[in-house]
Structure formats: C-alpha cells, structure tokens
Amino acid sequence: MATIQDVAKKAGLSRTTVSRVINEHPYVTEEKKRLVTQAMQELNYVPNSSARRLRRQQTETIAVYVPRITNPFFSHLVEVMEKEAAKKGYQLILCQTRYKKEQERNFLELLKTKQVDGLILTSIENDWSEFEPYLSFGPIVVCNEYSDSAQVPSVYLNQIEGSYLGTKHLIDQGYTKIGYCTGNHKSSRVSKDRKIGFLQALDEAGIMMKEEWFFYNAYSVQDGFASFKKLSELDDRPQAVFTGSDEVAAGIAKAAFDAGWKVPEDLAIIGFDNQPLAALMDLTTVEQPIDTIAKQAMNLMVEAIQAKKPLSRKEVILPFQLVKRSST
Amino acid sequence: MATIQDVAKKAGLSRTTVSRVINEHPYVTEEKKRLVTQAMQELNYVPNSSARRLRRQQTETIAVYVPRITNPFFSHLVEVMEKEAAKKGYQLILCQTRYKKEQERNFLELLKTKQVDGLILTSIENDWSEFEPYLSFGPIVVCNEYSDSAQVPSVYLNQIEGSYLGTKHLIDQGYTKIGYCTGNHKSSRVSKDRKIGFLQALDEAGIMMKEEWFFYNAYSVQDGFASFKKLSELDDRPQAVFTGSDEVAAGIAKAAFDAGWKVPEDLAIIGFDNQPLAALMDLTTVEQPIDTIAKQAMNLMVEAIQAKKPLSRKEVILPFQLVKRSST
DNA sequence: TCTGATTATGAAAACGATTTCATGAATTCG
DNA sequence: CGAATTCATGAAATCGTTTTCATAATCAGA
Numbered sequence: 023m024a025t026i027q028d029v030a031k032k033a034g035l036s037r038t039t040v041s042r043v044i045n046e047h048p049y050v051t052e053e054k055k056r057l058v059t060q061a062m063q064e065l066n067y068v069p070n071s072s073a074r075r076l077r078r079q080q081t082e083t084i085a086v087y088v089p090r091i092t093n094p095f096f097s098h099l100v101e102v103m104e105k106e107a108a109k110k111g112y113q114l115i116l117c118q119t120r121y122k123k124e125q126e127r128n129f130l131e132l133l134k135t136k137q138v139d140g141l142i143l144t145s146i147e148n149d150w151s152e153f154e155p156y157l158s159f160g161p162i163v164v165c166n167e168y169s170d171s172a173q174v175p176s177v178y179l180n181q182i183e184g185s186y187l188g189t190k191h192l193i194d195q196g197y198t199k200i201g202y203c204t205g206n207h208k209s210s211r212v213s214k215d216r217k218i219g220f221l222q223a224l225d226e227a228g229i230m231m232k233e234e235w236f237f238y239n240a241y242s243v244q245d246g247f248a249s250f251k252k253l254s255e256l257d258d259r260p261q262a263v264f265t266g267s268d269e270v271a272a273g274i275a276k277a278a279f280d281a282g283w284k285v286p287e288d289l290a291i292i293g294f295d296n297q298p299l300a301a302l303m304d305l306t307t308v309e310q311p312i313d314t315i316a317k318q319a320m321n322l323m324v325e326a327i328q329a330k331k332p333l334s335r336k337e338v339i340l341p342f343q344l345v346k347r348s349s350t
Numbered sequence: 351m352a353t354i355q356d357v358a359k360k361a362g363l364s365r366t367t368v369s370r371v372i373n374e375h376p377y378v379t380e381e382k383k384r385l386v387t388q389a390m391q392e393l394n395y396v397p398n399s400s401a402r403r404l405r406r407q408q409t410e411t412i413a414v415y416v417p418r419i420t421n422p423f424f425s426h427l428v429e430v431m432e433k434e435a436a437k438k439g440y441q442l443i444l445c446q447t448r449y450k451k452e453q454e455r456n457f458l459e460l461l462k463t464k465q466v467d468g469l470i471l472t473s474i475e476n477d478w479s480e481f482e483p484y485l486s487f488g489p490i491v492v493c494n495e496y497s498d499s500a501q502v503p504s505v506y507l508n509q510i511e512g513s514y515l516g517t518k519h520l521i522d523q524g525y526t527k528i529g530y531c532t533g534n535h536k537s538s539r540v541s542k543d544r545k546i547g548f549l550q551a552l553d554e555a556g557i558m559m560k561e562e563w564f565f566y567n568a569y570s571v572q573d574g575f576a577s578f579k580k581l582s583e584l585d586d587r588p589q590a591v592f593t594g595s596d597e598v599a600a601g602i603a604k605a606a607f608d609a610g611w612k613v614p615e616d617l618a619i620i621g622f623d624n625q626p627l628a629a630l631m632d633l634t635t636v637e638q639p640i641d642t643i644a645k646q647a648m649n650l651m652v653e654a655i656q657a658k659k660p661l662s663r664k665e666v667i668l669p670f671q672l673v674k675r676s677s678t
Numbered sequence: 679t680c681t682g683a684t685t686a687t688g689a690a691a692a693c694g695a696t697t698t699c700a701t702g703a704a705t706t707c708g
Numbered sequence: 709c710g711a712a713t714t715c716a717t718g719a720a721a722t723c724g725t726t727t728t729c730a731t732a733a734t735c736a737g738a
Binding site: 023071073090113276 | 419420
C-alpha cells in the first residue's frame with residue numbers, strides 16, 4: 023500500500039504539499055498539483071482513513087439506532103437517512119437494539135471510543151439519564167421517539183394528534199364501540215401518547231371505553247391474528263378497532279376475512295404508518311411522513327457535527343395525515 | 351478526553367503496561383493490573399478507536415452492499431448479518447447501491463481507504479472485473495448473488511432449482527398456461543437462472559410458452575398491479591403465474607381480487623421468498639433460507655478477516671423449499 | 679553457583695495522515 | 709526603493725495507540 027510519503031517521494035515534494043493537494047488547500051502551484059496528482063495515480067494511492075480519522079479527530083460516520091431493521095417503519099427511516107448521509111459524505115453504522123436496554127447501552131461505546139461522530143436514536147428503551155453522559159463525546163439526535171428530559175433535538179410526530187386523528191375518523195364514521203390494539207412498551211413515550219390521543223377523542227365525543235376492548239402487545243401480523251381471536255370471542259364486541267401499526271391492522275383484517283367477517287361492515291379497522299402493506303390490504307391508516315423526519319434528523323446531525331457545537335433541546339414536530347381506504 | 355498516557359501517569363506506569371492490560375497480554379502482575387484498571391475507571395478512559403485502527407491496521411467493521419434496505423428480502427438478510435457480526439465484535443456499514451453501477455463503485459473506496467475490513471455483496475450490477483482489483487485491500491464475500499468469474503466465496507441458492515421447484519408445482523396442479531412475471535436486471539445472474547429453471551420445467555412437461563406471457567420489470571406491489579392489468583387484457587390469458595417475489599405476487603393477487611377474480615380458480619399465483627406478506631395473503635411461495643445464507647456469509651467473512659488470508663473461490667449452495675398455501 | 683529460560687517492565691519506533699511553524703520568494707503599496 | 713503582504717514550500721510536531729526491542733529481575737535445572 024502506497025502512503026503519502028511514497029507519493030511525496032515520487033513527485034519530488036514534501037508530504038505537506040501532497041496533503042495540501044489532497045485536501046484542496048490553497049497555495050499550491052498548478053505545476054506541483056499536476057505532479058502530485060500524477061504520482062497519486064501511478065501509485066494508485068488513496069489516503070488511509072484511519073490515519074486521517076486519528077489526526078482529524080472525526081470519522082465521517084454516524085450510528086443509527088433502530089430496534090430491528092426488518093420492521094418496515096424503521097427500514098424506511100434508515101433508507102432515507104443513508105441516502106441523505108451519503109449525499110453529505112457520511113457513512114451509516116447500523117445498530118439493532120432489539121428493544122433491549124443492554125444492547126442500547128453497548129452501542130453507546132461507539133460514540134465514546136470515537137468510532138462515530140454522532141448518534142441518531144429512533145427508539146429509546148433506557149432512561150435518558152443513561153445517554154446524558156455521552157453527550158460530551160458527540161451529538162445525539164432523537165428521531166421519531168422523544169423524551170421530556172432529553173437535552174437534544176428531537177424530530178418527531180405528535181402521536182397524540184395522530185391517534186386522535188385516526189380515532190376521530192372512526193367516530194365520524196359513526197362507530198361508538200371502538201377497540202384499541204397496539205404495542206405497549208412501558209418506557210415508550212410513543213405508546214403513551216397514542217393512548218392519550220385515543221382516549222381524548224372518545225372523551226370529546228362522550229363515548230365509553232371498556233377494559234376488555236384494550237388489546238396490548240400487538241406488533242406483528244401474527245399478533246394481529248391473536249388479537250382478532252380475543253376480540254371475536256368477546257360477548258360485547260367493538261365495531262371498530264384502532265391499531266398501532268399497519269402490520270397489526272393487516273393481521274386483524276386477514277383473520278377477520280378468514281373468519282368470514284366483512285370489513286368494515288362487521289369490523290372496521292384502521293392502521294398506522296401507511297406502509298405499502300396498507301395499500302395492498304386497502305386499509306385506512308394514519309400516515310407518518312417518514313421521509314421528512316428522517317431527512318430532518320440527519321440534517322440536524324450533520325450540521326451539529328460540522329459546527330462542532332453541542333446541540334441543545336429543540337423540538338421539530340411534524341403533522342400526520344389520514345389516508346382513507348375501504349377498511350373504515 | 352483521557353488518553354492512555356494519562357492513565358499511565360495516574361497509575362505510575364508506562365503506556366506499554368497499560369496497553370498490555372487493555373489487550374490482556376500476559377506478563378503483567380496482578381498488582382499493576384489492578385492499578386491500571388483503577389486508573390482507567392477514575393479517568394473514565396476508553397481507548398481511541400481511530401488510533402487503534404491505525405496501529406492495528408484493522409477496523410472491525412464490515413460493509414454490506416444491498417440495493418435498498420426497504421426491500422424485505424434484503425432487510426432480513428441485513429438483520430441476520432448484523433446480529434451475527436455484533437456477536438463477533440464487528441460493526442456493519444450499510445451501503446445502498448440502488449441497483450446503480452456507479453453507487454457500487456463508489457462504495458468500493460471504503461475498502462481501499464481501509465474504512466472496513468471486508469465487503470459482503472448481496473447484489474451485483476457491475477462486471478466482476480470491477481471488483482477484482484479491490485481484493486488486494488481485503489476479503490470480499492458474495493451472498494445471494496453469484497458470478498462465474500468471481501474468485502471469492504459465494505453463498506447462494508441454486509435459483510434454477512428454485513424456480514424449477516415453483517414452476518413444477520404449478521404444472522403438477524394441472525396448469526398448462528403459465529405466465530412469468532419477474533424483475534429483469536440484465537446483469538443479474540439470479541434473474542437469468544430463474545428463467546432457465548422456469549423454462550426447464552415447462553420443457554420437461556412439454557408445455558408451450560407464449561411471448562406475451564412474459565411480464566418483466568416487476569419488483570414491487572405496484573408493479574404487480576400493473577402486470578395484472580397487462581395480463582387481464584390479453585385475449586389468451588395464462589391460468590397461473592410464476593413471480594419473482596412475494597410483493598409482486600401480492601400485487602397481482604390484490605389486483606385480481608379487486609377485479610372480482612377468484613384465486614386460484616381464475617388465476618393461480620406463486621410467490622418467491624416466503625416473507626410475512628406471503629402468509630398474510632395466503633400465497634404459495636418458494637422459500638429462501640435467508641437466515642442460513644446470511645449467517646454463512648458473515649462467518650466466512652469474519653474467518654477470512656481473522657485468518658488474514660485471501661479467500662479463494664468456493665461455492666456454498668443451499669436448498670429451497672416450497673411452501674404451499676391457497677393461491678395455487 | 680552458574681546458565682539459560684521465563685517473567686515483568688519501559689523507551690522508543692511504528693502506523694499514516696494533517697497541522698503548525700518557519701522560511702524564502704514574489705508581489706503589492708506608499 | 710524599502711516595507712508589508714501574500715504565496716509557496718518543507719521540517720517537524722501531533723493525533724493515541726500497539727509493537728518491537730532492550731533490560732532487569734526472577735526462576736528452574738544441572
């Protein structure tokens with residue numbers, strides 16, 4: 023492997039000058055620039071990035087926390103982030119936390135050991151106080167999740183508003199017996215807020231909720247099947263169900279269909295996210311502008327890295343949109 | 351930021367000894383080990399990874415090429431790879447090539463500039479000769495894709511066999527007019543082989559194929575809709591259709607359903623991959639053992655990195671399995 | 679007790695870039 | 709024309725580790 027020294031020798035110049043050419047510093051004559059460029063080509067030289075990182079004290083790499091990349095919501099988020107990062111010359115390191123506190127903490131070492139310039143969190147299980155001390159090692163941006171105590175920028179959606187929007191839609195369609203079927207990470211602000219919005223919409227309409235119409239721990243299509251089973255076995259059944267994701271909604275819809283039910287006549291269903299799956303299954307859903315939050319979060323991150331200033335608390339809240347289809 | 355020097359000073363020892371403790375080298379007395387450990391804790395010290403990389407000439411990072419992470423097949427592949435890599439102390443850098451030759455070439459610099467120890471390719475657009483010269487910078491492993499000229503290990507599935515299996519199943523069900531609906535990357539060996547297997551099955555059964563029953567460039571659910579439209583407008587329509595992915599199959603199934611067709615009576619459909627989507631839509635499909643190929647590819651990679659030996663050509667070919675559901 | 683291995687430690691040399699500082703040459707300006 | 713800038717270059721310091729080499733102390737075997 024050729025080093026900058028070799029190039030310097032071949033060009034009959036100093037390392038310094040070569041470095042200047044590489045980094046496009048001023049004060050190099052065209053003549054020498056040509057010499058250097060030629061030497062670099064002949065030797066097939068490329069600067070060693072470890073050396074560069076060490077000297078520059080930056081890595082041009084950003085870590086992104088997601089629970090699982092196979093979750094379409096997060097893979098969409100990551101797709102957009104990677105595109106945006108690449109555009110600005112950054113790489114992405116993928117950290118799958120699997121909703122595990124310990125995994126989350128493990129990956130924090132990446133920041134401390136200077137393997138990455140910054141961290142984007144799209145999912146938070148730990149208390150913010152776990153992250154706080156790491157702020158001295160580099161910027162952190164929260165995307166999608168949020169925490170009241172986090173002293174960093176958060177780009178997210180007002181989940182209260184989102185679930186309110188969806189629930190209100192069900193109410194407007196005339197349903198008064200509405201089930202609620204979502205995940206239920208205790209630590210997740212998202213779940214909490216969704217529930218608040220849901221209850222708020224019911225409350226405003228003066229609609230009552232029954233304890234048995236809450237179905238928790240539903241994340242996947244499979245969970246949707248299970249939820250439907252529980253729902254269908256009730257004596258007093260809801261006419262409509264609000265869900266926390268398109269997968270769950272799809273699972274319920276499929277199970278209902280298999281059981282010979284008609285959607286929305288026998289059971290109205292509303293999803294969340296507007297994934298391709300929702301279009302496929304003709305599900306009404308609450309759309310999250312994933313592209314936008316991903317881009318904004320990445321931009322904030324790159325700005326922070328380049329400004330070399332610590333980020334302060336800031337909230338970017340983006341709106342939801344209802345996508346009406348035939349399931350409601 | 352504390353450095354190894356600070357730790358050494360605090361412990362009253364040399365950098366060398368501290369480094370020995372960090373790296374668990376022999377020949378350090380328990381006494382000193384304790385002193386060092388304590389100093390490290392007090393200073394909240396963590397070794398700087400850029401420095402370490404520079405000195406060690408390795409990065410503990412692996413780049414994974416995928417076309418798009420939102421494609422469920424690839425996100426599944428990446429999920430398993432990341433898990434496996436993390437287990438062995440490696441990180442993953444995500445490279446989305448978007449089926450673009452240029453993107454693929456751009457990311458190659460990661461290997462050359464020593465930002466990663468190795469490369470796993472799950473999708474290849476460029477001719478192998480583009481990759482060849484980079485082998486001197488680190489190991490490359492091909493996973494899922496393959497190339498006859500690639501002088502590296504390839505872990506993949508015999509696509510000829512896979513499509514043969516699916517097609518044979520359709521034939522066994524009594525269908526004689528069978529459509530073929532897949533993507534069609536000219537450069538992709540996968541597409542080529544799928545077609546070979548398909549034609550082989552027809553040939554063996556003495557079944558004729560019509561030019562108008564080929565539907566190309568189908569990758570997504572949307573494309574499935576479009577393909578159905580074309581298919582439904584034919585005078586002489588196929589009774590069954592072989593597809594290159596569950597998404598496409600799902601799109602066709604949905605469009606057929608919307609058009610009032612019955613599946614499989616009016617049109618039988620077979621997917622490819624066995625994604626959750628296939629279960630949801632009750633699609634018969636050809637299952638690819640994604641977990642297995644991902645793990646094997648990652649293991650080969652880590653072995654190669656640690657053995658510091660160049661990898662030679664080698665083929666690991668894994669079997670498919672047919673998953674029968676109600677769409678055929 | 680002497681010799682040769684083993685154990686324990688540190689000084690200094692890598693690793694391969696970038697950046698600071700010093701030094702001349704060329705240019706501009708009053 | 710002399711002083712002050714600006715331009716162009718290189719030597720050497722620096723980033724923070726790990727590794728090599730040298731040296732001393734301890735231990736085992738004859």
